Amino acid sequence: MNGPSLSGQRILAVLIKEFIQLTRDRLTYAMILGVPIFQLLLFGYAINNDPHNLPAIVLDQDRSSFSRSVLVALDNTDYFRFVAEARSPAELDAAIEEGRAQFAITIPQDFGRRVVRGDRAQLLIEADASDPTAVGGAVAAVAGLPGQALVHDLTGPLAGKAGSAPFEVVVHRRYNPENITAYNIVPGLLGIVLSMTLVMMTALALTRERERGTMESLLSTPVEPLEVMVGKLAPYVVIGLIQTAIILILARLLFGVPFVGGWAALTLGVVLFIVGSLSLGFLFSTVAKSQLQAMQMSVFYLLPSLLLSGFMFPFRGMPGWAQAIGEAIPVTHFLRIVRGSLLKGVGIEHAWVSLVALTLFVAVVTTLAMSRYRTTLD
Amino acid sequence: MTGALAIDVRALSKSFGDKQVVRDLDIQVQAGRVTGFVGPNGSGKTTTMRMLCGLLTPDEGEGKVLGLDFRKEARVIKRRTGYMTQKFSLYEDLTIAENLEFTARVYGMSDRRKRVDEALEKLGLTSRRNQPAGALSGGWKQRLALAAATLHEPDLLLLDEPTAGVDPKARREFWDEIHALAAGGLTVMVSTHYMDEAERCHDIAYIAYGRLMARGTTSELIDQSRLVTFRAEGATEEGMSADHLSTELSRKPGVEMAAPFGSALHVSGTDRAALEAAIAPYRRPGLTWTEARPTIEDVFIHLMNKAEDNFA
Numbered sequence: 001m002n003g004p005s006l007s008g009q010r011i012l013a014v015l016i017k018e019f020i021q022l023t024r025d026r027l028t029y030a031m032i033l034g035v036p037i038f039q040l041l042l043f044g045y046a047i048n049n050d051p052h053n054l055p056a057i058v059l060d061q062d063r064s065s066f067s068r069s070v071l072v073a074l075d076n077t078d079y080f081r082f083v084a085e086a087r088s089p090a091e092l093d094a095a096i097e098e099g100r101a102q103f104a105i106t107i108p109q110d111f112g113r114r115v116v117r118g119d120r121a122q123l124l125i126e127a128d129a130s131d132p133t134a135v136g137g138a139v140a141a142v143a144g145l146p147g148q149a150l151v152h153d154l155t156g157p158l159a160g161k162a163g164s165a166p167f168e169v170v171v172h173r174r175y176n177p178e179n180i181t182a183y184n185i186v187p188g189l190l191g192i193v194l195s196m197t198l199v200m201m202t203a204l205a206l207t208r209e210r211e212r213g214t215m216e217s218l219l220s221t222p223v224e225p226l227e228v229m230v231g232k233l234a235p236y237v238v239i240g241l242i243q244t245a246i247i248l249i250l251a252r253l254l255f256g257v258p259f260v261g262g263w264a265a266l267t268l269g270v271v272l273f274i275v276g277s278l279s280l281g282f283l284f285s286t287v288a289k290s291q292l293q294a295m296q297m298s299v300f301y302l303l304p305s306l307l308l309s310g311f312m313f314p315f316r317g318m319p320g321w322a323q324a325i326g327e328a329i330p331v332t333h334f335l336r337i338v339r340g341s342l343l344k345g346v347g348i349e350h351a352w353v354s355l356v357a358l359t360l361f362v363a364v365v366t367t368l369a370m371s372r373y374r375t376t377l378d
Numbered sequence: 379m380t381g382a383l384a385i386d387v388r389a390l391s392k393s394f395g396d397k398q399v400v401r402d403l404d405i406q407v408q409a410g411r412v413t414g415f416v417g418p419n420g421s422g423k424t425t426t427m428r429m430l431c432g433l434l435t436p437d438e439g440e441g442k443v444l445g446l447d448f449r450k451e452a453r454v455i456k457r458r459t460g461y462m463t464q465k466f467s468l469y470e471d472l473t474i475a476e477n478l479e480f481t482a483r484v485y486g487m488s489d490r491r492k493r494v495d496e497a498l499e500k501l502g503l504t505s506r507r508n509q510p511a512g513a514l515s516g517g518w519k520q521r522l523a524l525a526a527a528t529l530h531e532p533d534l535l536l537l538d539e540p541t542a543g544v545d546p547k548a549r550r551e552f553w554d555e556i557h558a559l560a561a562g563g564l565t566v567m568v569s570t571h572y573m574d575e576a577e578r579c580h581d582i583a584y585i586a587y588g589r590l591m592a593r594g595t596t597s598e599l600i601d602q603s604r605l606v607t608f609r610a611e612g613a614t615e616e617g618m619s620a621d622h623l624s625t626e627l628s629r630k631p632g633v634e635m636a637a638p639f640g641s642a643l644h645v646s647g648t649d650r651a652a653l654e655a656a657i658a659p660y661r662r663p664g665l666t667w668t669e670a671r672p673t674i675e676d677v678f679i680h681l682m683n684k685a686e687d688n689f690a
Contacts, residue, residue, distance in 0.1 A: 217467035217526075219433055221484045222457045377433050 051317025056103035064112030073149035079138035121167035129173035134314035202281030203294035240274035262341030265351040269337035272358040286372035384565035387441030414579030415569040422588040460527035470512025485530035517548030537568040586685035609670040630656035
């Protein structure tokens with residue numbers, strides 16, 4: 001036979017070499033061990049497709065024992081967490097618009113009287129359905145409410161009213177009445193696509209120069225750190241804007257995503273997010289020793305951005321600690337701005353918290369990148 | 379020494395971690411001369427050059443480069459210095475012309491187009507200006523790198539082993555170019571391993587273990603070394619040519635080194651009497667012994683051995 005013969009010795013030689021190289025490359029090592037643990041914890045503990053304890057704001061215009069019982073019953077479903085009591089419908093509206101509350105519950109003035117009279121008492125629950133998954137469970141739970149909520153109140157002469165449902169729950173799914181998942185996912189994708197491409201592109205910016213040996217030449221010229229950074233990022237700002245335009249146009253044409261308004265907030269958010277993502281990539285490239293490391297850092301950043309930002313899973317469904325991490329992720333704030341403007345028409349006046357968060361992100365990352373950038377090879 | 383000093387730096391030191399790469403090094407380079415920076419691998423040549431052009435921050439040391447405080451005015455020095463790295467460090471995916479244009483822009487040159495065209499013309503690369511720099515052969519890459527490093531007409535040119543992996547003809551042309559530039563007033567400091575290149579320099583600075591071991595012209599260095607060299611040619615009656623004696627002779631007291639040169643042998647030492655005593659038994663028929671002037675290579679190896687004895 002003339003074919004190659006396999007040698008255990010040679011396999012062992014390659015195997016041992018690979019092992020040694022693997023243990024030398026700490027970051028890869030950390031990735032191999034860290035990513036599965038990280039994912040397991042996130043998927044296991046943080047992600048919940050049937051979120052409970054969603055923030056709700058209440059406008060109780062009735063203030064009867066009935067209205068109080070209904071609220072207690074809502075509270076008992078565990079789906080609602082009453083964060084505030086509104087004094088006017090306007091206040092209620094603002095809370096939903098700004099995203100402070102997922103649900104706005106209105107109990108009209110004549111609720112109690114109508115219950116007593118058996119005259120089609122109504123309770124209004126407005127849900128922010130821009131993320132349909134987030135509200136699905138709660139809406140389903142509310143369906144059984146009318147039959148049971150007032151069982152203890154309707155006793156004695158009123159006992160007869162308890163049989164059939166003594167009141168009716170009207171649910172308004174605002175912003176996405178037809179429950180179309182794409183309305184939520186497609187605008188969210190804008191944030192993910194921008195992070196994926198832009199962070200990675202600039203993460204390679206300096207590591208590539210370093211690996212190819214061109215950094216030494218570059219540093220021997222009079223070029224200043226900020227000049228390098230601005231010069232390297234600027235082309236990608238244009239690319240980011242083109243990507244944004246493509247995604248938004250396709251979102252409109254293919255998925256019919258509503259474009260309600262809030263253009264100023266959207267534009268400002270997009271620009272801040274693009275610059276921030278590019279600067280973050282640049283920061284990675286000042287830290288990473290090789291292009292591979294830079295890529296790994298980008299993946300590390302991307303993972304929580306996908307899972308904890310509210311892109312894939314309802315933000316409010318996550319436990320407090322995961323939400324706290326999520327709040328620190330730029331994509332979270334960008335998604336709020338994009339979804340807010342496209343689906344709700346939220347303007348700068350309501351989106352400012354997220355805009356400030358993104359501005360802070362840009363400032364911190366740029367400062368860090370500049371302090372990390374060395375004009376020498378030390 | 380006469381003439382102005384382009385580099386006058388004292389007590390230069392640099393460590394990486396706990397490894398001291400450059401120790402208490404004084405270096406002076408006269409303006410308009412080509413100074414060779416010679417020493418074994420890892421002797422601190424590259425580190426010293428990088429400190430001089432502001433690429434590394436020295437731990438210790440003070441002095442002037444181009445009349446400017448080299449620590450405080452690194453920015454200004456960078457503008458007036460050209461640095462050619464050991465490894466080709468232009469953009470391989472940019473064309474030849476684009477690389478030069480980038481350099482011209484970075485140095486803020488006003489007549490960019492003209493200067494780039496002139497440089498291409500001088501290089502003889504005008505017809506290949508749109509080829510990627512990565513496609514050039516070693517010799518051409520090195521000439522392009524030199525053109526890029528001198529495009530902004532610096533006053534000081536630092537070359538870090540510029541001719542590694544370049545064929546002899548390209549090397550000679552390269553050195554002709556260096557001398558032409560020096561004749562035009564440019565100060566050149568060039569590190570090298572090649573002895574023939576060291577001999578092409580006006581001055582040599584020999585460095586080992588981060589210390590300056592010797593300084594001067596080629597013949598000054600040879601004289602300073604007090605090295606005595608004998609050359610043996612021919613073959614013994616047993617038919618053994620002179621070069622085969624090197625191992626045997628190098629063990630004798632008084633012989634610092636015995637190196638074959640083809641079929642001839644160079645035996646050197648600093649103690650003439652001891653050296654003569656060592657070779658006396660080998661003055662046999664067939665072998666002709668003559669006293670030779672030590673080569674610069676003999677001197678360097680002698681310096682290297684001495685440095686090892688003192689510092690290693």
